[in-house]
Amino acid sequence: MHGRVIRVGDMGEFALIDRLQRFLQAPSGSQVVKSIGDDCAVLQPSPESELILTTDSQEEGVHYRLDWCAPEDIGWRCLAINVSDIAAMAGWPLGAVVALSLPPELDVAFVDGLYTGMQELARDMACPIIGGNMTKTTGRVSVTITVLGEVPKGQAIYRSGARPGDEIWVTGTLGGAKAGLEALLQPDAVAGLPASHALMCYRRPQPRLHEAQFLRQRATLHSLLDLSDGLSGDLRHICQASGVGAQIEADAVPIHDETRRIAHALQADPLSFALHGGEDFELCFTAPPTQIDPIRGDFDQQFHRSLVRVGTIRKGKEVTLKQPDGSETVLPARGYDHFRPAEG
Amino acid sequence: MHGRVIRVGDMGEFALIDRLQRFLQAPSGSQVVKSIGDDCAVLQPSPESELILTTDSQEEGVHYRLDWCAPEDIGWRCLAINVSDIAAMAGWPLGAVVALSLPPELDVAFVDGLYTGMQELARDMACPIIGGNMTKTTGRVSVTITVLGEVPKGQAIYRSGARPGDEIWVTGTLGGAKAGLEALLQPDAVAGLPASHALMCYRRPQPRLHEAQFLRQRATLHSLLDLSDGLSGDLRHICQASGVGAQIEADAVPIHDETRRIAHALQADPLSFALHGGEDFELCFTAPPTQIDPIRGDFDQQFHRSLVRVGTIRKGKEVTLKQPDGSETVLPARGYDHFRPAEG
Structure with a gap:
């Protein structure tokens, strides 16, 4: 870390949301109608598809330790475990929303790193980050990501179909x-x-x-x-x-x-x-x-x-x-x- | 609270997930193809609709206090603020996923109450709870809900359309x-x-x-x-x-x-x-x-x-x-x- 530390609590919620958008490239697909900045993100699904939805959280000290992973790794990992659930239905992602709980004393550079890592995977997997929420916590950093995906109608693969002999x-x-x-x-x-x-x-x-x-x-x-x-x-x-x-x-x-x-x-x-x-x-x-x-x-x-x-x-x-x-x-x-x- | 206290940590993640399903009625609409129990929930959107997605978190001590609200109120409130974002696009909800962060020493009765309140609003608003995630936290109870909704194509109402004279x-x-x-x-x-x-x-x-x-x-x-x-x-x-x-x-x-x-x-x-x-x-x-x-x-x-x-x-x-x-x-x-x- 170099330069002056800026704390999340010094920057404020809305300036931080504005700042993080620089890490997010415009999605290349045409499925995103409206990204960050309104009450909801808006997406256009493919015709004849079913939607798949999954959510997962990662908390400092429970799922990762800051001395084991760079903030970029943590961002990657949090999105990866959700995209992996989309893969596990044989679907593909349409977009992700990110809910962050941050202690006010946290260095903004950490949040920058988190978003940098998320964006690397988001680009690799064509899973644009299209919205989210940011709130103060009295505990440690926690990241909850929800990914929406789709799969051709009737073609999702479940856990429940295994048969003897498989x-x-x-x-x-x-x-x-x-x-x-x-x-x-x-x-x-x-x-x-x-x-x-x-x-x-x-x-x-x-x-x-x-x-x-x-x-x-x-x-x-x-x-x-x-x-x-x-x-x-x-x-x-x-x-x-x-x-x-x-x-x-x-x-x-x-x-x-x-x-x-x-x-x-x-x-x-x-x-x-x-x-x-x-x-x-x-x-x-x-x-x-x-x-x-x-x-x-x-x-x-x-x-x-x-x-x-x-x-x-x-x-x-x-x-x-x-x-x-x-x-x-x-x-x-x-x-x-x-x-x-x-x-x- | 009456009866014996059962702690979240005594019950374990998978028994708790099974337990909570009793609070969730089968959704009445036909849009839910697969609910809790697989890698993702599966939904069938209406033809010619756009999807809308929103997420929000509520943490004990930041957004509510346990001496101010019953667990049922907290569950209601957490889902309500998300459904309200769906209303704010003039859409309707398809389903919600709930990510809970729980301290292991928490009484399971609290989680029961949370889900009872969520289910009351879910029924009123035809917004079935179709999935989620549960994890330990070293901090306080935190609830992050993501709601997926839809709106007829091109008919979402944004923040950005206000004109002088309105x-x-x-x-x-x-x-x-x-x-x-x-x-x-x-x-x-x-x-x-x-x-x-x-x-x-x-x-x-x-x-x-x-x-x-x-x-x-x-x-x-x-x-x-x-x-x-x-x-x-x-x-x-x-x-x-x-x-x-x-x-x-x-x-x-x-x-x-x-x-x-x-x-x-x-x-x-x-x-x-x-x-x-x-x-x-x-x-x-x-x-x-x-x-x-x-x-x-x-x-x-x-x-x-x-x-x-x-x-x-x-x-x-x-x-x-x-x-x-x-x-x-x-x-x-x-x-x-x-x-x-x-x-x-």
Whole structure:
């Protein structure tokens, strides 16, 4: 930080709203009729589309720490987790509104950074920031973002459609965000180890928006979500919504080399990071056996990443883990609960 | 509060989400395709409509105090201020998503009350609660609601359309919410005075949703907003967006008898409550001279309330106040700024 500190409380609400508009480029699409500056933003949806709406909050000290992330990372992350929910319905975003709760003593430079990071992702994902609200808080910085999106009528992919026999797939390696978080929590224990991939997973998660479009257009998917709580917790969400069980194959779960090395340095099991870590924001979906193999090559080529099959949907209710030796155990649900954090 | 206290932290995120669904009735319209329980809510908009989107937050200790409002009032109020923004575009709501930040030690009964009050307004306004998010906070209870609505294509009414010669109208008495707030702040000073109207204005503001529909359908409105910051501040928003000035006639501003008596008991000017108080959530609009008079009778009959003309849009930039003796003064902007609260 250089130069004079200007506090949010010195600048005032309306000057701050004016200031932040400089970070927001005019949206390139024609769907935005009216952006910031009136009682509501106004959008023109496509004909024959359904609307999809999602909201999520991030609070300092609960979801991130200021010594772990730059303000730009926090802005990116807050928008990314919402856009990821749009991807998880196989839709695309129309626009976002941002509700900020700010302590009056906060440096305006922090808010500038937040909006800079948000705008980077907004541009990458064609998700213009079209409105918001700003209020004082007696607590810490909190960012609540709501994203409106659309999907062709009847083509949203829900959690509730998984059927016995479906293959379970993920769009990338798992456990990276957990490895990044642990590297920040225990820097001495991982000193000297490469961690740039893991830190990027944690600080700048990539919503798999284009990947979800590709999959919806090229294959029949029975169920789809994004991995925010961890594979063990989120797969349980699919199973409960669909009335089915699942088997995960331990040696099929994709784990990045950095994640393995960081886990080993911490005397932890890399598979535990991948199954329970959460916040990877890769997609997890189920599809009938013949659907995915024929499109894997095109997917690799287009996105420079691989679709990986991690298990099978079965009858029943249990989610189990099959070891390479053939033994099978019931997988405990250890996904993240905001009010009762699970152990690592 | 009776019975055993169950804390949010004891119940956990997912059990709490399940619990809250009992407070939410199935939406009666056919526009909701998928409600709570997936990555996004899914909605079917009307053909040929534009979408409108607004968000607002309310935090304990900043926007309300627990000794002033029941949890039901807080829930009502949080949704009402958002639905009021939908009314201020002359649209109607499609659905709302609710992001709650809750301290783990909070009694679950408080959350029940919050949702009970929200659901009361949601039913009255046909604005189903279709999704949300719940997270822990290290601070106080905070509620951020986002409402999606729609309006026939090209028929949203903005702040920016006011023209010199327009009449300025409001949909009801002003200053009531301020009187209610002062009655709560200084109970001894107003002891014995009737305050039920004023308290209702503060605790249970009524979005003028149906009134805005009536006005859009029956007259040509040039500009429209809801009075959240106070007439002096909000009329300035219209003037700045439209590049015009305005004159308010002091003796035309409608003030409820209770508001007058409470102001007098506090040695305050009732007109100051009405001009600068804020949070009345009546509509303020401008229209050409011949538009409103012919529909006033029907409006009265339908809504049991009166449209009141409070002034005139003029060339220039200033907002002035004309006294009954013909003198005219520039009206200072004393609307609410979240980071720099104005004096009473």
